[in-house]
Structures are given as C-alpha cells and as structure tokens.
Amino acid sequence: MRRIVAILLLIILAVGISLSLAKIPFGTPKTKVGKYYINEGIEETGAVNIVTSVVVNYRGFDTLGEVTVLFIAAIGLGAVLTTSVKGETRKIQPASLVLYTGCRLLFPLILIFGSYIFIHGHLTPGGGFQGGAIIASGFLLIYLGCRERRINRIASNLAESLGGLTFVVIGLLGLVFGGYFLLNFLPKGIANTLLSAGIIPIIYIAIGFKVGSELASIIDNLIEES
Amino acid sequence: MSFLDSYIYYIGAFGLILVGLYIILVKHNLIKVIVGLGILDTGVNLFLISVGYITKGTAPIFSKSGIDSKHMVDPVPQALVLTAIVIGVAVLALALSLAIRLYQHYRTLNLRKIREQRW
Amino acid sequence: MVNPVILIAVPLGLAFAIPLFALFWKDIAKYTPPVALGFNLVVSLLLLPKVLENPVIVSIGGLQPPFCINLVAGPVGVLFSAIIALVGLLVSIYALDYIKEGPTEKYHMLYLLLLTGATGLVLTGDIFNLFVFFEVLCISSYALVAYLRNKAGIESAVKYLIQGAVGSSLLLIGIGLLYGLFGTLNMADIAQNIKSVSPISVFVPMVLIVTGLGVEAAIFPLNAWLPDAHSSAPSSISAILSGIAIEVGLYAVARVLFTIFGVSLSTTPSFLLFLALLGILTLLVGEMCAFSQNNIKRMLAYSSIGQIGLIVFALAIATPYGVTGGLFQLVSHTLSKALLFLAAGYMIYQAGSMEISALEGMGRKMPLTCLAFTIGAFSLVGLPPFIGFPSKFLVVRAALATKETFLFVLIGLALLGTVIEGAYFFRVVQVLYFKGEKPNPGSKDAPVAALIPMFIFVVLIVVVGIYPKLVTDVLNSAASEFLNRLDYIRSVLG
Numbered sequence: 128m129r130r131i132v133a134i135l136l137l138i139i140l141a142v143g144i145s146l147s148l149a150k151i152p153f154g155t156p157k158t159k160v161g162k163y164y165i166n167e168g169i170e171e172t173g174a175v176n177i178v179t180s181v182v183v184n185y186r187g188f189d190t191l192g193e194v195t196v197l198f199i200a201a202i203g204l205g206a207v208l209t210t211s212v213k214g215e216t217r218k219i220q221p222a223s224l225v226l227y228t229g230c231r232l233l234f235p236l237i238l239i240f241g242s243y244i245f246i247h248g249h250l251t252p253g254g255g256f257q258g259g260a261i262i263a264s265g266f267l268l269i270y271l272g273c274r275e276r277r278i279n280r281i282a283s284n285l286a287e288s289l290g291g292l293t294f295v296v297i298g299l300l301g302l303v304f305g306g307y308f309l310l311n312f313l314p315k316g317i318a319n320t321l322l323s324a325g326i327i328p329i330i331y332i333a334i335g336f337k338v339g340s341e342l343a344s345i346i347d348n349l350i351e352e353s
Numbered sequence: 354m355s356f357l358d359s360y361i362y363y364i365g366a367f368g369l370i371l372v373g374l375y376i377i378l379v380k381h382n383l384i385k386v387i388v389g390l391g392i393l394d395t396g397v398n399l400f401l402i403s404v405g406y407i408t409k410g411t412a413p414i415f416s417k418s419g420i421d422s423k424h425m426v427d428p429v430p431q432a433l434v435l436t437a438i439v440i441g442v443a444v445l446a447l448a449l450s451l452a453i454r455l456y457q458h459y460r461t462l463n464l465r466k467i468r469e470q471r472w
Numbered sequence: 473m474v475n476p477v478i479l480i481a482v483p484l485g486l487a488f489a490i491p492l493f494a495l496f497w498k499d500i501a502k503y504t505p506p507v508a509l510g511f512n513l514v515v516s517l518l519l520l521p522k523v524l525e526n527p528v529i530v531s532i533g534g535l536q537p538p539f540c541i542n543l544v545a546g547p548v549g550v551l552f553s554a555i556i557a558l559v560g561l562l563v564s565i566y567a568l569d570y571i572k573e574g575p576t577e578k579y580h581m582l583y584l585l586l587l588t589g590a591t592g593l594v595l596t597g598d599i600f601n602l603f604v605f606f607e608v609l610c611i612s613s614y615a616l617v618a619y620l621r622n623k624a625g626i627e628s629a630v631k632y633l634i635q636g637a638v639g640s641s642l643l644l645i646g647i648g649l650l651y652g653l654f655g656t657l658n659m660a661d662i663a664q665n666i667k668s669v670s671p672i673s674v675f676v677p678m679v680l681i682v683t684g685l686g687v688e689a690a691i692f693p694l695n696a697w698l699p700d701a702h703s704s705a706p707s708s709i710s711a712i713l714s715g716i717a718i719e720v721g722l723y724a725v726a727r728v729l730f731t732i733f734g735v736s737l738s739t740t741p742s743f744l745l746f747l748a749l750l751g752i753l754t755l756l757v758g759e760m761c762a763f764s765q766n767n768i769k770r771m772l773a774y775s776s777i778g779q780i781g782l783i784v785f786a787l788a789i790a791t792p793y794g795v796t797g798g799l800f801q802l803v804s805h806t807l808s809k810a811l812l813f814l815a816a817g818y819m820i821y822q823a824g825s826m827e828i829s830a831l832e833g834m835g836r837k838m839p840l841t842c843l844a845f846t847i848g849a850f851s852l853v854g855l856p857p858f859i860g861f862p863s864k865f866l867v868v869r870a871a872l873a874t875k876e877t878f879l880f881v882l883i884g885l886a887l888l889g890t891v892i893e894g895a896y897f898f899r900v901v902q903v904l905y906f907k908g909e910k911p912n913p914g915s916k917d918a919p920v921a922a923l924i925p926m927f928i929f930v931v932l933i934v935v936v937g938i939y940p941k942l943v944t945d946v947l948n949s950a951a952s953e954f955l956n957r958l959d960y961i962r963s964v965l966g
Contacts, residue, residue: 131550133378137371144367146644147676151652158655161405161427164405164538165413171535177413177425181432188541192592192604193436195484196611199585200443203615204450206578207626236368243937256439284491291488295481307534308477318415335393345446352453370645377638383630390637391675397644430651433600433929437644440607444637448616451630467627 145350173315173324182254183327185307191298194291194334196263201287201341209353219274230272237265245335248293249324255331259338266343270350290337295335297326362403369396373412383455387448394441400436405430473514474514476530476545479553480592482916483508486494487584487827494577502792505564507583511593516554523550524949527963529597537597537964538658544597544964547949554721554927555803559715559810560587562925566814569921579619585816586612586712590720599647599732599966600657606643610636610688610772613717617705626875628700635687643684649677660964663732663957682725690780692754699761702773705827710769714776715810719802722780724789730954737790745878747788752882752889768816771896772809775852778893779805780903782886786867793870795951796944800863804941808851808860809853811929815845818918822856828903835905838917842904842918844882844926849897851933854890859933862940863889 172180182190218273221227244251245258269276288349301310309326316323369392377390400453405427413425459467486508493500500550522528527546531537543549564583571579589608594604614636616630630650647657653669656801666674687694698718703712729735735743758778765771783805818841823830837841851858871883917923936942952958 130379135374136378137374140374141371143676143679144649147649147653147673149362150673151404152405153363153403153650156407156427158405158427158429158651160539160656161429164428165425169415172655177415177428178431178435180424181428182435183534185535185540186429186432188601189432189436189601189604191484192589192601192608193439195585195608196440196443196587196604198488199582199608199612200446200613201579202578203447203611203618204581205446207450207454207621244741251416252412254435256435261595281495287493288488288491288887292485292492295485295488299481299485300480302475302477303535308481308530308532310534322788323423326596340717349450349453352450354613370641374638377634386634390634393638393641397641397648400645401648401651404648429657431646433648436604439847440640442603443611444633444640447611448630448633451614451618451626451633453620454621454626456631456834458626465757467630 138195165230168317170329173318174327175319176249178252178253179254179327179331180324182310183330184217184311187298187330190249190330190334191309194294197338198287198291199325199339200347204345204348208348210352213257219349220256222272226272230268234265234269238262241339242335245331246328247321248331249327250319250321255334256338258331258335260342262335262343263346266339267346270346276314278343280347283344283347286340287344288329290333290340293333296329297330301326326336362399362406366396366400366403369393369399372396383452383464383467386464387445387452390414390448391441391445394437394445398441401430401434401437458463474518476519476528476543476550476595477514477532479512479515479595480588482511483584483588483591487581490577490581492583496666502568502581505580505587506561506568506703508584508726509561509564509587512557513554513561516550516557519550520547520554520946521546523547524946525954527960529964536546536662536966538656541596541598541601541833542658542964543595544659544883544960545594545595546953546960546963547946548723548727548953549595551799551946551950552720553591555806556587556590556716556720559806560712561812562928563711563810566711566817566922566925569919570708570817571706573619579616582612582616582619583709583712586616590716593720594723597659598657599650599659599662599728599883600729603640603643603647606685606688606721606724606783607640609717609720610667613701613709613713616709617701617713619706619709619767620704621706622882624700624704628697628704629757632701635694639684639687639694646677646680646684649680650674653677654719657733658964659727660961663684663734664961664965666732666734668723669727674733678729681728682858685721685724685728688717689725690718690754690777691725691784692757692777693783695754695777695780699770699773702776703767703769703905707769707813709815710773711810711817714757714773714813715806718776718780719783719806721785722783722802728788730959731960734957735790736955737834744788744790744797748785748879748882751781751783752885753789754778754784755886755889756781757887763892763896766828768820768831768900769826771828771900772812772816775896776805776809778889779809779852782864782867785847785882785886786870789870789874790869790955791874792948792951792955793866795954797863797866797870797949799947799950800846800866800940800943804851804859804863804936805899808848808858809932809941810952811844811848811926811933812852814926814929815841815848815923818922828900832903837870841918841926844903844930846901847930847933849901851937853894856937857934858937859940861937 162264168177169295174180199273235307240257241261283348298309373393412428413428479504530543532541540639588616762774854860
C-alpha cells in the first residue's frame with residue numbers, strides 16, 4: 128500500500144519536472160550573470176580560476192554560510208555523541224608492521240598534497256574545501272593504520288575557531304576599509320602568480336585549515352563512540 | 354538517438370532523485386534511509402551542474418594567457434554545487450550520529466519499531 | 473548610519489570565537505548569546521525608523537546587484553530581526569539557569585548560530601543565500617532538538633531531520649529550475665522577468681520551493697515532525713522553535729510567493745483561496761489535536777500548528793488589512809507562545825512530569841510562574857487587554873472587508889477554532905488554580921534569571937495589547953513592502 132502511494136507521488140513529481148525541464152534545453156548558454164563573471168573576472172578579482180572568484184568573491188556570503196553549516200554539524204555531532212562515562216575500551220588489534228610504516232610514510236605526503244590544493248586554489252582547480260577534505264582523509268588513514276593515535280583535541284578546536292574567525296574578520300576589515308563587507312581590499316597583483324588575487328588565498332588557507340580539522344574531529348568523535 | 358544524447362544528464366539526475374525519494378519513502382531500516390538521502394543529494398547536485406553546461410565548453414580557468422573565453426561553461430552552478438555538497442555532508446554526518454545514539458537506546462534500527470511517540 | 477551586515481557578521485564572529493574565549497574563562501559561553509543578541513536588538517531598533525520609508529540595500533563585495541549578493545533591509549526585514557533579537561535575548565537570559573547539564577558550551581554556540589541563521593534569512597535578497605541561511609537554521613535546530621539525548625529527543629530529531637532534509641532537497645531542485653529558466657539568482661531580477669516565461673513552467677518551481685520551505689513553516693500536511701520535536705526539546709529551545717523558527721519559515725514562503733512569483737489578488741485569486749482553505753484546515757486540525765492531549769508541551773506544540781494556520785489564512789487574504797493582520801498575529805503568537813513555553817519549563821521541572829494532571833495546584837506553589845502562563849494563555853486565545861485581542865480582531869475585520877462569501881465561511885470556522893482553543897487552555901488554568909492540596913513549605917518559584925524574561929514578556933503583551941498603535945505603523949509599512957513588489961524591484965535594481 129505504501130509502495131503504491133510512493134510510486135504514484137513519484138510519477139506525479141517526474142511528470143511535473145519534465146514539463147518544466149522542456150523549457151531548459153541542455154547545453155545552451157542561459158545566463159547573463161555567468162558571462163559577466165567570465166569576462167570581467169580576472170580584472171575585478173585577479174584570480175584566474177573563475178569558479179574560485181565566484182565562490183570567494185562574488186558569492187562569498189554563501190561560502191560564509193557554508194563554513195557555518197559545517198561548524199554547526201561538527202558541534203552538533205560532538206554534542207550528540209558526548210559520553211560522560213568512559214565505556215570499556217575495546218581491545219584494538221594492532222596493525223601489521225607494513226601497514227603501520229606505510230601509513231606513517233604516506234601521511235605527510237597527503238598533508239602536503241592537500242595543502243598544495245588549497246594554497247593554489249585561485250590558480251588551478253581546487254580550493255579550501257577540497258584541500259581540507261584531503262587533509263582529513265590523511266587523518267583517517269592514521270586512524271585506520273596506526274590505531275592508538277588520536278588527534279590533539281585542543282589544537283583541532285583552536286584551528287576550527289581561528290579559521291572561522293579569520294574569515295569573518297577579513298570581511299569586517301573590508302567593511303572598515305572600503306565600506307563593503309568582503310570587499311577585496313588587498314592588491315590584486317599579477318594574474319597567474321601565487322601572490323595574487325587579494326584576499327582570496329588568505330580566505331582559502333583559513334578555510335582549508337578549518338575544514339581539515341573539522342572533518343578530522345568528526346572522524347575522531349565517531350571512532351571514540353564505537 | 355540525438356534526443357537521448359542531449360538529455361542523458363537530466364534523465365540520469367532525475368533518475369537518481371526519484372530512486373533516492375523512493376528509498377526514503379518506502380524502506381524501514383534507518384541506515385537505508387540515510388543512504389537514500391545521500392543518493393537524493395547526489396542527484397540534485399548532478400542536476401544543478403548539468404543546468405550550467407554549454408556544449409563543447411571547457412572549464413572556466415584561464416591557465417594560459419589569451420585563452421578564448423567564448424566556450425567556457427557557466428561557473429555559477431559549480432559554485433552552488435560546492436556549497437550544496439558541503440551542506441549535504443553536514444546533514445549526513447549529523448544523521449549518522451543520531452542513528453548511533455538511537456541504536457544505543459532502542460537496540461534496533463527498524464523505523465516501524467521506533468514509535469514511542471504516539472498521538 | 474549603521475550597515476545592516478553587522479547584524480549577521482557580529483553574532484557569527486562571536487559564535488566562532490566562543491571556543492577561543494573558553495580557553496581563558498570557562499563560563500564565557502553562557503554570557504556570549506545575551507551580549508550578541510543585545511547588540512543586535514540595539515542595532516535593529518536604530519535602523520527601524522530609517523527603513524520605514526526606503527529600504528536599505530547593502531551589497532556584499534562591492535558590486536551592483538544582480539552581479540553580487542545583496543541584503544534588503546526593509547521594514548519587514550528589520551522588524552523580524554528586532555523580534556528575533558528580542559525573543560532570543562530573553563530566552564538566553566532564561567537559559568542561564570535552565571541549562572545546567574550536558575555539553576553546555578555547545579548548546580550556547582548552537583543557539584547563537586540558530587538565531588544568526590534566522591536573522592540572515594530575513595535580511596537576504598538572493599534566493600540561494602536564502603537556502604544557505606535556511607540550512608543554517610534547520611541544521612542547528614536538528615542538533616538542539618537532540619540536545620537532551622534521551623529516547624524521545626533522539627527519535628524526534630531523527631524524524632525531523634529526515635523530513636527537513638527531503639524538504640531542503642526539493643527546495644534546491646526548485647532553485648535549480650529557476651536558475652535554468654532565468655539565468656540569475658537575485659530575487660528582484662527573477663521577479664522582474666517572471667512574466668517572460670509561460671505560467672506552467674514557473675508553476676513547478678513554485679510548488680517545489682513552497683513545499684521545501686513549508687516543511688519548516690509547518691503548513692499542513694508537512695507538519696508531522698512538529699509535535700514530537702517541539703515537545704522533546706528543552707523548554708528554552710521549544711520556545712525558540714515555536715516562536716521564531718516556524719515564523720521565519722513562514723516569512724520565507726510569503727517572500728517567495730508575494731515578491732518573486734507575484735501572487736496577488738489581481739492575477740491569481742483562486743490560488744490565494746486555496747491557500748486560505750489550507751490555512752483554516754491547518755487551524756482546525758491543530759486545535760482539535762491539541763484538545764485531546766494530556767502532555768502539556770505536546771498540547772502547546774499542536775496549538776502552534778493551529779496558530780500558523782491562522783497566520784497563513786490572514787496572509788492569503790492578500791489585502792493590506794489582511795497582511796497587516798497576519799503580521800500582527802505573527803508577532804502576538806511569538807510573544808505569547810514563547811512565554812507559555814518558558815513558564816511550562818519550570819512548572820514541568822517542579823512537577824517532575826509533563827502530564828497536565830501532575831500540575832494540579834501549581835498555582836499556589838509557583839504563583840508568579842503560573843500567573844505568567846495564564847496571561848500567555850489568555851493572550852493566545854485573544855482576550856482583551858492582551859496582544860492577542862487586537863491581532864485577531866484585525867484578521868477578522870480583514871476577512872469581513874473582502875465581501876467574499878467563501879472567506880466568511882472560513883472566518884466562521886476560524887472562530888470555532890478559537891473556541892476550542894479557549895476550551896483547552898481554560899482546562900489547564902482550572903487544573904493549575906482550582907484543584908490540588910495545600911502547598912508544602914519546601915516548594916519554591918522559578919529562579920530570578922527565569923522570572924525576569926517572563927516579566928518582560930508579560931509587560932510587552934499587556935502594553936501592546938492596550939496601545940496597539942505602538943506597532944501598527946511598522947506593520948503597515950511591512951505589509952506594503954510585501955504587496956508592492958514593483959517598489960521592491962525598483963529599490964534593488966534602480
């Protein structure tokens with residue numbers, strides 16, 4: 128009975144959406160906002176990766192909200208999974224020597240790769256969120272391979288707060304210096320070099336640290352719980 | 354066929370959305386419902402990106418000076434999807450932590466049996 | 473002249489900095505929300521006289537709309553942010569003593585972020601930014617409903633999360649369809665071009681967006697999560713959810729329908745009648761379910777559903793009287809329902825149970841708290857001299873002024889709903905005052921940190937009830953902002 132109702136609802140939804148999609152042909156240019164960003168992007172922001180300039184500069188307020196959402200999820204997860212009593216610690220079987228050594232060898236390389244991605248966010252595909260996720264996967268590798276290590280809780284909380292605070296403070300500095308929140312007030316430099324694009328690399332570095340430590344603390348909470 | 358060629362991304366995205374919604378509406382196990390939520394998120398993100406595609410376009414990155422900007426795809430949906438993926442991850446993380454606590458209280462993940470609240 | 477961005481940026485920065493401050497001073501987490509919300513209240517009240525004539529348009533990043541995100545601080549936005557700051561401030565003072573166990577630092581961070589999300593949602597002028605702040609609001613409320621980590625809390629949070637996440641995905645599909653049709657995400661820009669495509673192709677995005685926002689705004693039949701979530705959360709969070717979260721969701725629905733899609737009496741009268749019918753249906757279902765409850769917080773939650781139905785009905789009348797009445801009813805519901813939940817919190821704490829029968833004789837044991845509860849109940853039902861009376865009177869007068877017989881029938885049903893509401897509230901007041909034994913000497917009233925906010929709520933309810941003129945000018949300009957979308961478009965796009 129429930130299946131029939133569900134299938135009926137989904138058929139109505141599918142018909143409705145296809146009626147609307149018929150007006151949005153695939154593969155044709157539809158926007159004026161996108162064209163403006165592509166044409167004016169380099170002069171106005173200095174970043175050659177137009178997606179980065181859209182994410183951080185033109186629609187930076189959305190990115191602030193997204194950073195907040197991730198912060199809320201990490202705190203909410205910590206609040207739901209806090210245990211006041213220490214349960215009995217499970218006997219963890221230590222990993223073999225090859226696995227242990229291999230993980231320790233790979234971990235700094237993964238960290239360097241993640242940092243490369245978020246530092247060069249304005250020049251190549253990538254950015255703060257992608258780099259932060261790669262750093263967190265390095266931490267996951269350590270949890271799986273060298274099983275008794277845990278991250279330093281205080282350091283990761285500090286990294287989270289400082290990352291978010293840096294983003295808001297840069298926005299407020301833009302308000303103080305130029306009259307607009309999140310104004311790109313640092314010099315734009317020469318395009319296609321590392322030190323260009325004003326505030327964009329600074330924001331992305333802050334986001335990279337924040338996301339990396341946040342996802343690592345989420346993984347830490349989940350492993351502690353089980 | 355050329356019809357399928359031009360609409361394959363839309364059909365794929367909506368297929369994922371409908372599959373995700375079906376799982377959420379019909380299945381009883383909480384972990385399956387959470388997986389369905391993940392599939393729904395993926396379908397919506399795929400739909401958003403395919404709205405911005407321009408045929409024979411390339412990525413909007415000016416990696417060498419003097420690249421022709423006439424055939425670049427729209428950068429705005431890519432920025433929207435970046436935000437939407439992170440929000441989806443946040444919701445899934447919170448849902449999984451709630452599922453862990455729910456299992457500790459009820460010892461089962463069957464949504465039909467977790468019905469202590471009545472009218 | 474202050475920039476409205478600081479209404480969002482300063483609380484956000486303080487919330488991010490709480491873990492940093494907590495390294496130096498352990499208790500700072502309790503005191504940060506009152507400070508941040510007090511700042512917001514002062515700034516909103518400073519902005520309010522200036523925006524009554526012309527909305528303040530602030531662009532983020534220094535460009536011109538539609539090529540950037542802009543905030544529209546008009547009468548509606550600043551009124552809502554003042555209410556959010558006021559109610560948030562009073563409930564955070566209440567929570568100084570009420571929240572004692574569990575990870576309290578995280579509670580206060582989540583609380584401040586929930587209110588920041590609500591403030592951002594009412595001030596923004598861009599539809600994807602609306603989605604992002606809507607998610608900030610929803611996800612912090614999922615986490616706060618589960619704060620007590622008991623069986624009821626976790627179960628309600630899971631059900632709320634699943635329904636809310638499906639709603640958000642539908643909202644995102646609707647936004648994607650709108651972007652594909654119009655090529656821009658700015659609300660004023662979409663509103664300007666809405667006539668250029670056929671009505672059938674905007675009907676589907678409208679239904680999807682209203683359904684997605686309607687899950688949070690608790691419109692029938694999308695409100696199955698509400699009774700469980702509002703009754704299993706801690707009482708301060710129930711006050712915020714019933715008083716702010718669903719109202720702000722309703723604001724989002726109204727903004728999308730009135731401003732972007734241009735729903736009005738001249739273009740789509742049958743759709744507005746359908747919405748009015750849906751509102752009255754919600755009202756009757758909510759009041760009838762509330763009548764049969766024994767658990768006091770569940771009863772208050774169903775009453776919230778009923779009141780949202782009445783507000784939807786008032787907004788769907790879509791005349792200046794109707795929208796002003798709807799907004800006035802919204803303000804009165806926020807103040808009364810928050811007061812009811814705050815009072816119920818300590819009554820439940822003393823009685824040890826949420827059943828109404830356990831509250832016998834509380835009127836003698838906790839006289840001030842029960843007096844506050846009674847005033848809140850009378851105000852919600854609509855008795856003079858409290859704020860509920862002028863607001864309900866305005867709604868009834870708006871419905872009668874339209875001269876549509878269908879609306880006469882619906883307003884009759886609304887008055888029937890008010891009678892049912894009066895019945896169950898009088899039953900609770902009777903249990904509080906006219907039953908039970910002598911008070912034993914060990915019982916005491918609620919602590920000072922809880923009595924001060926309740927007292928301020930009572931004062932506001934009585935003062936605005938006696939002099940509604942204090943707020944009616946602001947409400948009139950807010951109503952005209954909703955109904956005159958051409959002025960909105962012109963002030964944003966120039």
